[in-house]
Amino acid sequence: MPLTALGTRPGEVVVDPSPAVQVRGLVKTYPGTKKRPDVEAVRGIDLDVPAGELFGFLGPNGAGKSTTIKILCTLVRPTGGSARVAGFDVVEQRDDVRRHIGLVFQETTLDGHLTAEQNLRFHAEIYGMDRAVVGTRLDTVLDMVGLTDRRSAVVNTFSGGMKRRLEIARGLMHSPRVLFLDEPTIGLDPESRASLWDYVDRLRAAEDITVFLTTHYMDEAERCDRIAIVDGGRVGALDSPAALKASVGHDRVRITTADDDAAEAVVRERLGVETVREKGALVVLTPDGEQFVPRLFELGLAVRSVNVTRPSLDDVFLAYTGARLADRQATPGGTGGRR
Numbered sequence: 098m099p100l101t102a103l104g105t106r107p108g109e110v111v112v113d114p115s116p117a118v119q120v121r122g123l124v125k126t127y128p129g130t131k132k133r134p135d136v137e138a139v140r141g142i143d144l145d146v147p148a149g150e151l152f153g154f155l156g157p158n159g160a161g162k163s164t165t166i167k168i169l170c171t172l173v174r175p176t177g178g179s180a181r182v183a184g185f186d187v188v189e190q191r192d193d194v195r196r197h198i199g200l201v202f203q204e205t206t207l208d209g210h211l212t213a214e215q216n217l218r219f220h221a222e223i224y225g226m227d228r229a230v231v232g233t234r235l236d237t238v239l240d241m242v243g244l245t246d247r248r249s250a251v252v253n254t255f256s257g258g259m260k261r262r263l264e265i266a267r268g269l270m271h272s273p274r275v276l277f278l279d280e281p282t283i284g285l286d287p288e289s290r291a292s293l294w295d296y297v298d299r300l301r302a303a304e305d306i307t308v309f310l311t312t313h314y315m316d317e318a319e320r321c322d323r324i325a326i327v328d329g330g331r332v333g334a335l336d337s338p339a340a341l342k343a344s345v346g347h348d349r350v351r352i353t354t355a356d357d358d359a360a361e362a363v364v365r366e367r368l369g370v371e372t373v374r375e376k377g378a379l380v381v382l383t384p385d386g387e388q389f390v391p392r393l394f395e396l397g398l399a400v401r402s403v404n405v406t407r408p409s410l411d412d413v414f415l416a417y418t419g420a421r422l423a424d425r426q427a428t429p430g431g432t433g434g435r436r
């Protein structure tokens with residue numbers, strides 16, 4: 098019977114005491130040159146990611162996301178602080194860390210002249226996988242990313258989305274405990290992005306794995322169990338998307354009526370809430386729009402339309418960093434690490 102990444106049999110209940118990722122006071126400063134000052138890419142990050150979580154780093158270009166992930170993958174040495182991945186120290190136990198992680202980075206590292214299967218076998222060879230299990234694992238990971246029928250095709254003939262899926266399959270070949278995905282859908286069309294996420298969901302259902310991802314897409318951050326909002330090399334906030342949104346404010350209920358003046362007076366008096374006038378509408382801020390709307394209709398007002406808007410992760414980003422995420426995307430290389 099095959100063992101899972103934790104060395105147990107499938108179905109066995111495992112309580113893994115150590116977090117999949119543990120970071121304390123992490124700092125990375127890239128040395129400057131005569132013409133350019135030092136870049137403080139990571140300025141003291143602390144976090145714990147429990148095993149099994151889908152954890153996301155959300156932040157604009159230059160926030161320090163890639164640098165952090167590269168430190169966790171042992172590709173960049175930290176300047177200060179410490180980090181453990183799958184229980185191993187990223188500086189002192191690099192080889193152990195590497196054996197237990199899978200990586201999918203923005204730049205492709207597949208060999209385009211080889212077939213999908215050859216790429217995976219090559220990876221298995223590098224990782225010194227037991228030959229007896231390679232064939233079965235290859236079938237499993239190709240199936241997981243929907244590429245079974247393309248196993249003998251040369252990678253240069255693949256679409257961008259298929260290549261990214263094959264990268265994920267390769268990252269999974271050696272049954273890692275933590276899979277790192279750095280901007281996994283960048284450059285993909287919406288359909289390929291959606292299908293890649295379907296495969297990540299399937300993967301999490303099938304494998305005993307922690308997924309650590311970086312993104313600057315709100316919709317991808319929404320899928321995570323928890324996210325860290327990263328800006329300027331620091332974590333501004335860390336929680337589930339729902340908790341973060343709840344922490345920044347209220348639902349906005351926008352109401353248009355036949356007579357806004359009269360409606361405003363009734364709403365204020367009978368419901369005891371403050372209202373704001375906005376472009377021909379009344380706006381009420383309330384902790385729970387779903388409970389507020391039925392009470393509104395009980396007032397017997399001639400309501401023409403009601404629109405309830407929940408705080409978005411962009412509102413969260415604004416609350417914690419003072420800027421919209423999109424406004425921070427414009428500068429090439431980002432602004433985050435240099436401020």
Ligand SMILES: Nc1ncnc2c1ncn2[C@@H]1O[C@H](COP(=O)(O)OP(=O)(O)OP(=O)(O)O)[C@@H](O)[C@H]1O
Nearest residue numbers: 127136138157158159160161162163164430434435
């Ligand atoms: N090798 C390097 N040498 C010098 N500066 C670097 C190096 N790598 C990154 N930086 C700088 O460190 C800061 C953080 O970059 P990083 O790539 O970690 O951010 P990011 O959040 O991943 O951004 P992106 O989404 O653009 O990848 C940026 O200012 C960047 O220019």
